[in-house]
Amino acid sequence: MLKSKKIVLVGHFGVGKSSLIRRYVQNVFSDDYFVTVGVHIVKKVVQVNNQELTLLIWDIEGKEDMKKLRPSFLLGTSGFIYVLDASRPSTYEILEDELDFIRTNYPKTELVTVANKIDLVDKESFIATLGEKAPWITHFSSAKTGECVELLFEKLAHTLVQ
Amino acid sequence: MLEAIRERYIFNKCQVIILDDDGIITLSDDHLFEVPNAQPIENVHPFFETIRHLFDDKNEEHVFHCIHLEIGDVIGNYNVIFNSGNKEQNPFLVLYDFTENCNYIQTIVQRRNESVIALEFEQIQAQRLQAEQVFKNKLIATISHDLRTPLTSIAGFAELLQKQQGTPQGANYVQLISQSATVIKDILDNLLGLAKLEAGVAETQLKKLHLPELTDYLEAIYAPKMQQKGLQFSLKKSAPKNAFIADTTRILQVIINLVDNAVKFTEKGSIQVFLSVLAEAATEPILQITVIDTGIGFPQEATEKIGSFQRFHSTDVEGSGLGLSIVQGVVKHLQGKLDIQSAPDKGTTVWVEIPIQYAAETATAVQTNSDASITLAPLKIIVADDNDVNILLFQQMLAEQENVQVIAVNDGNTVLDELQKQPVDAVFLDVHMDGLDGITTAKLIKSNKLTKHIPLVAFTATNSAEELDMLQKAGMSLTLGKPFTQQQLLQVLQQISATK
Numbered sequence A: 001m002l003k004s005k006k007i008v009l010v011g012h013f014g015v016g017k018s019s020l021i022r023r024y025v026q027n028v029f030s031d032d033y034f035v036t037v038g039v040h041i042v043k044k045v046v047q048v049n050n051q052e053l054t055l056l057i058w059d060i061e062g063k064e065d066m067k068k069l070r071p072s073f074l075l076g077t078s079g080f081i082y083v084l085d086a087s088r089p090s091t092y093e094i095l096e097d098e099l100d101f102i103r104t105n106y107p108k109t110e111l112v113t114v115a116n117k118i119d120l121v122d123k124e125s126f127i128a129t130l131g132e133k134a135p136w137i138t139h140f141s142s143a144k145t146g147e148c149v150e151l152l153f154e155k156l157a158h159t160l161v162q
Numbered sequence B: 001m002l003e004a005i006r007e008r009y010i011f012n013k014c015q016v017i018i019l020d021d022d023g024i025i026t027l028s029d030d031h032l033f034e035v036p037n038a039q040p041i042e043n044v045h046p047f048f049e050t051i052r053h054l055f056d057d058k059n060e061e062h063v064f065h066c067i068h069l070e071i072g073d074v075i076g077n078y079n080v081i082f083n084s085g086n087k088e089q090n091p092f093l094v095l096y097d098f099t100e101n102c103n104y105i106q107t108i109v110q111r112r113n114e115s116v117i118a119l120e121f122e123q124i125q126a127q128r129l130q131a132e133q134v135f136k137n138k139l140i141a142t143i144s145h146d147l148r149t150p151l152t153s154i155a156g157f158a159e160l161l162q163k164q165q166g167t168p169q170g171a172n173y174v175q176l177i178s179q180s181a182t183v184i185k186d187i188l189d190n191l192l193g194l195a196k197l198e199a200g201v202a203e204t205q206l207k208k209l210h211l212p213e214l215t216d217y218l219e220a221i222y223a224p225k226m227q228q229k230g231l232q233f234s235l236k237k238s239a240p241k242n243a244f245i246a247d248t249t250r251i252l253q254v255i256i257n258l259v260d261n262a263v264k265f266t267e268k269g270s271i272q273v274f275l276s277v278l279a280e281a282a283t284e285p286i287l288q289i290t291v292i293d294t295g296i297g298f299p300q301e302a303t304e305k306i307g308s309f310q311r312f313h314s315t316d317v318e319g320s321g322l323g324l325s326i327v328q329g330v331v332k333h334l335q336g337k338l339d340i341q342s343a344p345d346k347g348t349t350v351w352v353e354i355p356i357q358y359a360a361e362t363a364t365a366v367q368t369n370s371d372a373s374i375t376l377a378p379l380k381i382i383v384a385d386d387n388d389v390n391i392l393l394f395q396q397m398l399a400e401q402e403n404v405q406v407i408a409v410n411d412g413n414t415v416l417d418e419l420q421k422q423p424v425d426a427v428f429l430d431v432h433m434d435g436l437d438g439i440t441t442a443k444l445i446k447s448n449k450l451t452k453h454i455p456l457v458a459f460t461a462t463n464s465a466e467e468l469d470m471l472q473k474a475g476m477s478l479t480l481g482k483p484f485t486q487q488q489l490l491q492v493l494q495q496i497s498a499t500k
């Protein structure tokens, strides 16, 4: 049987969660912002180590606070992608708390953190202003240019089969 | 009747799907959308695939709110209840149609989110502008003001002394004063040009780069400072014989900032400076600057922070001073590289590499403009400045000009009094004076029928276009910038005497 894994994108509203998914699954991007209400689920089959793996990607409504999310949305999640917006400091002000919350409540779930919209900022000075938060962020992506998007999902897919 | 209402308002909004333990659809009322019988539920939509694992634990019920499903032609948002069943009861799903609510909520949330994001951007913009403003104001105000005033006297007196042909040491000393005045002035100009540099529009000024001259100069200005602080100072250079050109002023600015910084943060030990030009055939020559101190240093994270500074105003590494960020900006402008190694209490090493050029072989003739070429008609002028040093300098620079009579005063009111007493050919007005300031005085002179023809010269340290424009509007058609040289003063007087 085909293996499948649930991946959930979390993070504030407007950081580009839906855009990242759209870039990854359909390879398209739009500058228009359309707020996601509720949950949209798409699937994408990837090859990992010559095996097919189905990613069931959950795009949920953005919230400023992880604790406000309905737990049923996160049930059975294999991997989280925490998305922040490099151009808006409010989206990573409490990054550490948010990541701690995930690690504590979902200890067995993989977690990657991505700074999206990297096309809007100077990467080096962005990292410099992050200070201590910087090591938590492992990916720098742009749904607009496509930079690092595929890599982000595919690296996560690899860690999920291990 | 009741059934009909139910049918229309309740059943129509709700669908029940019965499954078996393997997730195969056994029954559905298809009120919302059609599902194929005897098929695995996950074939209907990927959402159901994500709840397959919930079948294993019996007697569980989960509610999923506002799930977006597109099934056939039907697109909607549903609250989905999943019950995993038990021995008596098959697993089942109940879906409630909340599409209308969700669409309504969508419009509200859309508006809210957009305005929250817009507000944040406004705040970011405002903060940035403010930080820039504060930084620039502070920088420009302090530096231009504090430096220009003493400069006026240093540069002027040095020039005078040089002419008086003193002892050899005297001459040497004078040359140093003069040189450092020029350098400070250049640095000042550069600082004011930092905004341009940031915007990438700063022009590059190529001059001769001669390491021995550079090191002599550095030796002269730093050796006494180091001695005073009890620091060992070593200055080494190495360069091939070729002649080089580079933006020497900015390079000097880099070195001075680095050494100043080293001195500032080093209480004991030594400061070493190495300057070397690497010139190998086929590649462009490179100037390497290395400054090593044994000072307090700072943590490595901080150096990373400095290393990645993009904007000069983002200096916020404690203990690095303004100097390093200026260096950063200038090095970037010169397309050079910068690297810092530092450890707390051990010291700091800074490496800078700047690409330079070979000089073309032709010697550049130095333009000499002899004072003798300037002849003046007899002039009577008033100079008003509340700084006596400036007045003294002004008078001494004109001491040899027998044709020029100078009336020196300290404020605007006295200027007006003097004008009542006698006709004059020009008035030099310091802009910022205690009492009646230069601008008001100018306006009063220009509004008086008897005096409005008199040329007014703004005697000012400003070089802001706005302020210069304001001076023009107040009636000061000429300017003499501070610091000024004898040459510049004579040129202004010549203009006045030509229009007389």
Ligand SMILES: Nc1nc2c(ncn2[C@@H]2O[C@H](COP(=O)(O)OP(=O)(O)O)[C@@H](O)[C@H]2O)c(=O)[nH]1
Binding pocket: A012, A013, A014, A015, A016, A017, A018, A019, A020, A030, A031, A032, A033, A034, A035, A036, A062, A116, A117, A118, A119, A120, A141, A142, A143, A144, A145
């Ligand atoms: N410049 C830029 N804009 C992006 C990027 N990703 C998303 N956006 C824009 O940001 C807005 C919010 O994106 P969206 O995907 O709806 O964010 P979500 O609320 O996290 O799902 C939209 O206007 C997108 O066009 C990116 O990488 N670069």
Ligand SMILES: [Mg+2]
Binding pocket: A014, A017, A018, A019, A034, A035, A036, A059, A060, A061, A062
């Ligand atoms: Mg979204």
